[in-house]
Each structure stands twice: as structure tokens, then as C-alpha cells.
Amino acid sequence: MSNIFYFETPSEAFGHGVGSYTGNLLGAVERLDAPCNLYFVRLSFGKKTGFSSRKINHKRTDIDIVLNEAGIKKGQSEVGLKPMMARAIICLLSGFFDEKIKTVFHLNTVLQLPLADLANEYDFKVVYTNHVSLWRVFYSNDINAFKKDWKSTGPKEKKNIFFQSIIFEKKLCQQANHIISLSSDSSRFMQKYYELSDQNQVHLIPNGLISEVYNRNLNKEIIKSSLGFNENDFIFLYVGRLSEQKGVDILIKSFSKKLKSMPNARLLIVGKGNMEHYLSISASVCGRVSFTGYADKENIKRYYAIADAGLIPSMTEQSSFTALEMLSSGVPLIVSDIPAFAKPFEDKLNVIKVKTDSFGRVDEKNLSVQMLGLYQNQQLRAKLSENGQLLFNMHFTAKQMAEKTLQLYLS
Structure with a gap:
């Protein structure tokens, strides 16, 4: 028997992929017949401290802890725990600890590092999921720039907040009994640079999605009409944050290149970001590009x-939930040829891969060619749709993710 404490800390990441990970993992673990108690601990900050718990079912208890917001700037989205905060959390949770039962802390961000420090002090087990490849984000995939800073011990690098985050991640990995990596690329990076005591600490467990056919019982024609599309419009769909890192700039430019050859094609962009910037980029083709904002x-x-093709032209990903949702929905998918979409993703078998440069930037011309090719080839779209669903069922269900994670909890 194990008591699993899964921690959620206020951060931008929990509003995106980490939040999806939490919902799918906890939901799938609850369904398994496993010898464990699950405690979902949500941390937040406010003027008044608080504590409450609610038993969801015989396996799961949700706990809300409100910490004092003193010292936190208004609107600050990334809040790291301080050692005294972590110790207060341990005290508040003490009533749920049992010396006769193994205690496991599941952490998800470097912001939770002080909890790992205390877990080691109390001889609790730590499982850490590495959701974001920080060096890729902070160094824009420039491995040489990263290695230059990594080897340096100068004060400039020590003071850099981005570099410090990577140092904290290294410490968290060293504190963890088990590290869950979402991609082979991240596994290799941590094993090479983080000086782990045991290379077998790192376990490749991709994201998984609770099986759900997204377009079940939905009428494509009715939805198109309600959204202002024509029945024969070909819908290219992007879902995600609007940012350069996600390749949205290149996507809009690539789409605009082939419009004469795709007279009924429309680009539907779903997500939040600098809307003014992307509206200006698409001004010349505004009649063919639609933005929904948050959905x-x-x-x-x-x-x-209603999507005829999905697009993920990102510079960097770990294990994209948008990709899993599209695969499970049978949406033919075009992705950037980056490490996150290495095997089992196969070009022209279950996805279409677009060429990238050494920094992960999608080739604008190649993306437009691949979009046109998929637009013109109904047989290829049908093949990708069928094989994409097979790929999802074989590798990316939440049940598979939960079973592998549970093995780490109980080991």
C-alpha cells in the first residue's frame, strides 16, 4: 500500500499541458485496481491562509491549501515554494501520513523543489515528471549556447533566472527516486547533463489521454454552418498557444502561399496569445483565416x-496533448520533424512530417507543400486518420500512462 500525494502549484504550465496531464493521469489511476490512496494537493496563495479536504471516493481525497501571499507580486503566474512554505505544507498534511504506509510525493515543476528536499528528509519517495525541456525553451534549441553557459561558472550565468531554473531542475532530478520523461530526447539530456546517481532513475512514459472519440454524435455539416463555414470548406485546424515557439507565424505564412491552389481552404486557429500580432500577419488573407481565442x-x-487536417508546427514539444486529441479523433496530422515526434510517429504512415532546421524552425516552403499535398489527396487523409487512431490506441492511452506510473509509485 502507498499514499500518493500529487501536487499542483500555481503556474502557467498547469493551465496548459500539465493540467491535461493531471486530469488524465489521476482519472486513469482512480480506475485501476491498485493498492494506493491518492491525495490531490492543490496549492494556492491568498491574503488568508486556509486548509480543506474532501473525499472524492474510496481512493481519492482532494486537499486545498492556501498559503500566505506576502511577497508575491500581483499577477505573478510562476510562484516558487520557499522552504518555510514547504515545511508548513508538510505540517498541514501530517494527519494523512502513516508510518506503516509508504509515502510518495509526485512533483511536476521546479517550483516544488523545497518539497523534494523535505521528502528526502522524511524518507518519503519522490516521483518527478519533467514536463518541459527547459534548455530547449530558454535557449531556443541552441545546444551550443546552452553548453557554453553550462560549462561556465561566471557570475553572469549564475544570476540568469532561466539558467537558474535549469540548475533547480537538475537538483530536483537528483532528489527524485524516479524521473518521468515524456520523450526520449529529454531522457538522453537528463542522463547526460544532470549527474544522476543512477541512469535508471529516468523512465520514458509519454502522455496518455482518457479514450474519448471527440467527434462522436456530432454533425459536421451542422457545426460548419453554425460557425459560418460553407459545407465544402476544407478546414486546416491549429489548437494551442499563439506564440513563435509554436510556429504560428510560419503556419499563417505557409498557408497563404498556396491559397490559389486551395480555393475552399480555411485556416482555423484556436488559442490565446498576442492576437494583434497574428491578426496583422494574416491581414492579407483575413477572409480565409479565423481566430477563436480561448476555447x-x-x-x-x-x-x-469539422477539421480535415490538423497542424502542429512547433519548434519544441515534449508529448503534445493536442496531437493525442487529434489522433484519437481521427484528424489527419501534419507535425514538425522534431524529437518529440520521433518514433512511433512515422512520416506518411500515421502523420506528415515537415522539415525543420537545426533550431527546430519549420521550413515555410515545405509546410505549404505538405499542406497542399494533404489537401489534394483524400486517400492519404483517410490513411493517416485510420493509422493515427491505431497509433493512439497502441501507445498513448491514459490507462497505459497510469499503469506505468503506478509501477513507480509502488516500487
């Missing part, structure tokens, strides 16, 4: 139902 899960299901 909830129910509306995203509707967009998947």
Missing part, C-alpha cells in the same frame, strides 16, 4: 469534428 473542451470537440 473550452466542448467547443474544441466541435472544431475537431
Whole structure:
């Protein structure tokens, strides 16, 4: 028997992929017949401290802890725990600890490092999921720039907040009994640079999605009409943050190159970001590009139902939930040829891969060619749709993710 404490800390990441990871993992673990108690600990900050717990079912208890917000700037989205905060959290949770039962802390961000320090002090086990490849984000995939700073011990590098985050991640990995990596690329990086005491600490467990056919019982024609599309419009769909890192600039430019050859093609962009910037980029083709802004899960299901092709032109990913949602929905998928989409993703078998440079930037011309090719080839779209669903079922279900993670909890 194990008591699993899964921690959620206020951060931008929990509003994106980490939040999806949490919902799918905890939901799938609950369904397994496993000898463990699951405690979902949500941390937040406010003027008044607080503590509450609610038993969800015989396996799961949700705990909310409100910490004092003193010293936190208004609007600050990334809040790292301080050692005294971590010790207060341990005290508040003490009533749920049992000396006769193994205690496991599942951490998800470097912001939670002080909890790992205390877990080691109390002889608790630590499982850490590495959701973001920090060096890729902070150094824009420039490995030489990263290695230059990594080898340096100068004060400039020590003071750099981005570099410090990578140092904290290294410490967290060294504190963890088990590290969950979402991609082979990240596994190799941590094993090479983080001086782990045991290379077998790192376990490759890709993200998984609770099986759900997103377009089940949804009428494509009715949805298209309600959204202002024509029945014969060909919908290219992007879902995600609007940022350069996600390749949205290149996507819009690539789409605009082939419009004469795709007279009924429309680009539907779903997500938040610098809307003014992307509206200006698409001004010359504004009649063919639509922006929805933020969309909830129910509306995203509707967009998947009408999509003829999905697009993920990112510079860097770990294990994209958008990709999994599209695969499970049978949406033919075009992705950037980056490490996150290495095997089992196979070009022209279950996805279309677009050429990238050494920094992960998608080749604008090649993306437009691949978009046109998929637009013109209904047989290829049908093949990708069928094989994409097979790929999802073989490798990316939440049940598979939960079973592998549970093995780490109980080991």
C-alpha cells in the first residue's frame, strides 16, 4: 500500500499541458485496481491562509491549501515554494501520513523543489515528471549556447533566472527516486547533463489521454454552418498557444502561399496569445483565416469534428496533448520533424512530417507543400486518420500512462 500525494502549484504550465496531464493521469489511476490512496494537493496563495479536504471516493481525497501571499507580486503566474512554505505544507498534511504506509510525493515543476528536499528528509519517495525541456525553451534549441553557459561558472550565468531554473531542475532530478520523461530526447539530456546517481532513475512514459472519440454524435455539416463555414470548406485546424515557439507565424505564412491552389481552404486557429500580432500577419488573407481565442473542451470537440487536417508546427514539444486529441479523433496530422515526434510517429504512415532546421524552425516552403499535398489527396487523409487512431490506441492511452506510473509509485 502507498499514499500518493500529487501536487499542483500555481503556474502557467498547469493551465496548459500539465493540467491535461493531471486530469488524465489521476482519472486513469482512480480506475485501476491498485493498492494506493491518492491525495490531490492543490496549492494556492491568498491574503488568508486556509486548509480543506474532501473525499472524492474510496481512493481519492482532494486537499486545498492556501498559503500566505506576502511577497508575491500581483499577477505573478510562476510562484516558487520557499522552504518555510514547504515545511508548513508538510505540517498541514501530517494527519494523512502513516508510518506503516509508504509515502510518495509526485512533483511536476521546479517550483516544488523545497518539497523534494523535505521528502528526502522524511524518507518519503519522490516521483518527478519533467514536463518541459527547459534548455530547449530558454535557449531556443541552441545546444551550443546552452553548453557554453553550462560549462561556465561566471557570475553572469549564475544570476540568469532561466539558467537558474535549469540548475533547480537538475537538483530536483537528483532528489527524485524516479524521473518521468515524456520523450526520449529529454531522457538522453537528463542522463547526460544532470549527474544522476543512477541512469535508471529516468523512465520514458509519454502522455496518455482518457479514450474519448471527440467527434462522436456530432454533425459536421451542422457545426460548419453554425460557425459560418460553407459545407465544402476544407478546414486546416491549429489548437494551442499563439506564440513563435509554436510556429504560428510560419503556419499563417505557409498557408497563404498556396491559397490559389486551395480555393475552399480555411485556416482555423484556436488559442490565446498576442492576437494583434497574428491578426496583422494574416491581414492579407483575413477572409480565409479565423481566430477563436480561448476555447473550452466542448467547443474544441466541435472544431475537431469539422477539421480535415490538423497542424502542429512547433519548434519544441515534449508529448503534445493536442496531437493525442487529434489522433484519437481521427484528424489527419501534419507535425514538425522534431524529437518529440520521433518514433512511433512515422512520416506518411500515421502523420506528415515537415522539415525543420537545426533550431527546430519549420521550413515555410515545405509546410505549404505538405499542406497542399494533404489537401489534394483524400486517400492519404483517410490513411493517416485510420493509422493515427491505431497509433493512439497502441501507445498513448491514459490507462497505459497510469499503469506505468503506478509501477513507480509502488516500487
